[in-house]
Amino acid sequence: MIHSLFLINNAGDLFLEKHWKSVISRSICDYFFEAREKAVEPDNVPPVIRSPHHYLINIYREKIFFVSVIQTEVPPLFVIEFLHRVAETFQDYFGECSETTIKDNVVIVYELLEEMLDNGFPLATESNILKELIRPPTILRSMVNTITGSSNVGETLPTGQLSSIPWRRAGVKYTNNEAYFDVVEEIDAILDKSGTTVFAEIQGVIDACVKLSGMPDLSLSFMNPRLLDDVSFHPCVRYKRWESERVISFIPPDGNFQLMSYHISAQNLVAIPIYVKQNISFFETGSSGRLDITVGPKQTMGKTVECLVVTVHMPKVVLSANLNATQGTYNYDPVTKILLWDIGKLNPQKLPNLKGSLSLQSGAPKPEESPSLNIDLKIQQLAISGLKVNRLDMYGEKYKPFKGVKYVTKAGKFQVRT
């Protein structure tokens, strides 16, 4: 399975290596560097690269390439999924997954990698188990450790490792028992020039933060579970119960986790909260162009649209933009050719408008491609699909927990073609 792992930053410096079987020389990464150079953009590096005797499977996350070396046949998704899990574990432990934090915590990183794989096969990837084996660093702990000489490595086998519920540790205790659920929905949509929806779907997740003592058994039910036709669950959810009763029943992991994700693809269920009227045109002569964008509310269910941002990737020949925004601020970066218009809250009485002229490189032919608009937005207290949590019940423990549900709608990959 996974033979070695190399971490490489955006500049091409190899800053960490770990081998689970015999040592493979880091010169193997030359094949990766070659592909990296060819791809120009880091996003375009092919995830699977072949060398004469090895295969390099890599992911790119947080400006770091995780390059793993494989020698024999293995499902590529297996490796990719694992590498992402590694990145997520780092994030979980150090707050962020960056070159600096990895370098700063190199010993913990090494201990983690040692626990996560044995002979290249995943051993412990649940964050609850790992945290018992290797305690995450905190300022207080590192102080105490240096004074007392104690370590941040657990001495006994985490009970979760052996039980049928590996995701939860035993003996959890809280003074305030609370369980919070965030229903986060993202709208993925493509609208065409005339505002017609070409494609729209909702990607939803329910993120949970559960801090409950003991072994609580929760069940979460929805007002309208029929909405959900395609779901995937955290391993803790009892799938059979969902199949038969449409109730999510589970013993939660301790702390933050993603309970489930769902996907609503039926287009008639997807409300598009805003409309965009845009006109971007370039003139044949005089190397200039005009831009006029207006954003207005469409189906907002009476809620306010916040954090509205419009991003336009301009053609290469656009040098600068002289615009006037009735609301918010705009910024054109002539290097990346990105026009960013930060609107903020959408006021239905006075629609925000951005208007003005663009100046092009003189002499260059007028660009033929039409830039597309990417929209970012947020609507609080609304799940755009209309999904509603009905109730949350707890069994198995005596105390009364504090429960809360929050709804947020965001724009996912929301694109307007021009």
Added chain:
Amino acid sequence: MLGMSANSVSYNEQSSVESGVDAAQENSSIPASSSGGLFSADYKKNEDLKEMLESSKESLKLEAMKRIVGLIAKGKNASELFPAVVKNVASKNIELKKLVYVYLVRYAEEQQDLALLSISTFQRALKDPNQLIRASALRVLSSIRVPIIVPIMMLSIKEASTDLSPYVRKTAAHAIQKLYSLDPDQKEHLIEVIEKLLKDKSTLVAGSVVMAFEEVCPDRIDLIHKNYRKLCNLLVDVEEWGQVVIIHMLTRYARTQFVSPWREDAVFDENSEKAFYDSEEERRVEQSKPYIMDPDHRLLLRNTKPLLQSRNTAVVMAVSQLYWHLAPTHELSIITKSLVRLLRSHREVQYIVLQNIATMSIQRKGMFEPFMKSFYVRSTDATHIKTLKLEILTNLANEANISTILREFQTYVKSQDKAFAAATIQAIGRCATNISEVTDTCLNGLVLLLSNRDETVVAESVVVIKKLLQTQPSQHSDIIKHMAKLFDNITVSMARASILWLMGEYCEHVPKIAPDVLRKMAKTFTSEEDIVKLQTVNLAAKLYLTNSKQTKLLTQYILNLGKYDQSYDIRDRTRFIRQLIVPNEKSGALSKYARRILMAPKPAPVLQSAFKDRDRFQLGTLSHSLNSQANGYLELSDWPAVAPDQSVRIVEVVEPVKEAGAPVFGKSKPGKSDEKFYSDSEEEEEEEEEGSSSEDSSSSSSEESESESESEENSDDSNKSSSSQSDSEKKKKTLKNKKLQQQKPDSKDRKQKNGSAVKGESRSESESASESSSSESSSESGSELDSDSDSGTDQKKNTRSKPVQSKPVTTQVEKKEVSLLDLDDFSPAAVTTPKSSILSPSLLSDLQGLSISPTASALQASSPVFVPETSRELLHRMTGKGLSAQYRFTRQPCIYGNSMVSLQLTLSNSSDQALENIHISEKSSTGQNIHRFNAIERLEPQASVTVSMGVDFNDSTQAANFQLCTKEDEFSVSIQPAVGELLLPITMSEADFTKEQSKLVGMNESSATITMTPENVSSQSVNRKVVSVANLGVIPSSQENIHRFAGKTVSSGCLVLVSVALKDPDAVITINTENTVMASMLLRQFKTALTNSGP
């Protein structure tokens, strides 16, 4: 010590100190350090570490080890510290010990002798009472790659494989692979251990041991037989990584043990266009056939299905490939949704999943067609993702959806990513060759692209046009002429070469232009690229042969230029051509055939998917991703013609093995009992067999019945939330439930019947089915399966041992589950039922779009707002002697001609013999121009087929009469269009609408006032009514009470503007159009529609 205090504040600082030293180390070359490097800075540094390691203070040692691990992480050599480090292997400090282990594993191979010093410590640790210590000792011991200790390793593995702790046994399974790679001679002994561990019942061990099996002895399929059912049942509870490995192994296993579930004639069924309405039929045929799926085969499919919901993308992919390789065709559709879901994941995941979908979509378009839009490209996608999506869209293209796809492609052509735009043009070319109906339209669209300003786009278009023209050159001399005109402006050499080649190849079609092009080329020859020069020489030669009078001199001139060219390729070619075409005494016999050589008809290139042959590799594998066999790839065998003996999988005795090392969850806590339906929980099974736990099993069965009754309630009243009860309530509820059960024996009976009616399968199969998916009744798992599919003896034993009162209850539950389960097992298959293909071609608009000229007028054709689903009778089956036909207006622009109305015809055969050669006769009785559908060669009994045709009604409602013919008969049929169908919707701005309206006044305006029925007054219902009557586009209106609609007539293209002004309770309908006859007919229809109540 000073350094120590600095380090101790935080790790940050320590690393900064370290990096300074590292820099020093980098300066001194690496070989120096390995050869001792006594005088380098590096030496001093390591000396420092050595001192720290040898100090008596634990914290100092730890600090040193941390820094050493830092060195290892950076790939620096720290091997000469080995003696100092290895001394600490027996340290009490667990973190220090772990770090020493890390070091040891890294360098043991280089320092074998020294490494041996540590072995005894591990041997001691293997006997430690703490399972974590035992396990980690085995892990490190087996990771030390020193051949001398192989016997010790072997012994330790054998011992650990019988350890009480499943965690240690898991480690033993991992150690097997390590030992095998160190010394392959141990294979036989290791297989023994694997055999033993395969019997292990712990979910913790299963994944790891199967991994070892795959690595050491993947061909020993016989080891799996006895464990097959257990693995299937454990699968849900195995950790996700183990699941992937087990599923891949079981896929291979199943392909050797079961017979093919695919009907021979059905395998490529989906390739044809009738893909989407076969599921219903196929199932029927499936059942009528004698093929009965092996219950074990079914067990595997059933137990893997829930894993499609896993959060781990690798698991979802593994199950998908299992279904792809093992499931009957009609069950395949359930994986589609899950695969599409994965597309939301990370970029790398998308890449792999899209590759697999690309392979699947070649064979089964129908699977992914409903999700076509999920493959639409976003401008933010990475290039390789874009290309894969394009590939899939091209694979999915068929007659029905091609217009939608081409419209999508047309936006891609304008993309800023030029490489992607070029790939799109290639994709258009592939669609054009695959779907002959659109070849011409695509070609015209591509010609329009030739005036694009971007070179890569133009070049790619030329190349694709060249390929397309090769299929039918004679009709396209105008396109060749057009390209000749563009020739001067095109600078990309590949495109220029392609045009020259076309000129030469078809010089007879363009006799005037070709010599002129050659003349121009003669002027610029020296400054051209090599590839262009070669084609120029080619062109000259071909012209010389066909038209020597005009081009003789030119040819000689060019040949002379070529003779002295810098490139030897060109000199070579020139010499060859000259000898070939210019007859002289030296030239051989070949020149007689020059014309036949140069002007030979060339076969048209085949444009096909790059994923055409990928399916020779198992999906989801590395080999599939790379499209070449990776090391260690295990071929998937073909289905056996006859299934091997199934009895090998029967397990005689279920051995009760207690997992002593594991804390016994479940039993001890009341909250746990729910947990069990999730797993197969052998413990419970054991207890049942022992017959010693009547209390427990009764409580669990009461729980079952409870949840069952709950689910009944639920189905009655879905609003009521269902919830299980707290302990205190439970008892009451249990009693109540018992009563309930007694009261309702009837309903139970009925359900039983239902269940057995629905499943049409053999008994043993349904038995195992119910077992594997019974949600609450976990008590039967495992044992039930074994006993039921076995001969009766076991069953008897089982019944005897079960507590008497629990027996009827559980069977009832079980029966009920059967019906439930069979229903939802079949429902996914129904998902694929005919999705009406509304997406009928509308190429007209696409073509307009393909031109990138900024002339896009205010009037844009748009897609219809509403497409009526109702179809009308064309031919009744009685009159048609079994053939019946229905037609429906698709309201899309017709692909066959600009002035045609597009129709969709559904032909079905209700007779009992196949109908052959169904077509529309050539002679049409009325004057209308009809585009006939391609003759249908054969229509099987009970089958139906949908075809599309076009009729030019000439903007009149006169019926189109024509003959529908079969091989034997002719039937006169007629289609009478409603006036509203003769329109096509257009969109325009409100301002444009009023402007156009003001032009069409007086004679051209007709209006009427009507009284609206109250339910029609809302704007929605007005819109709906109007668009259902006529195929019009809705114009956004700024006034609340005025609704505007616009369309144009199909044939003449004259505008039809409709506005409805509401003045409560009256409404004024105004129609502005030049076609006054149509206006009055429309007006009449709107009146009836808007005054009538009802939907």
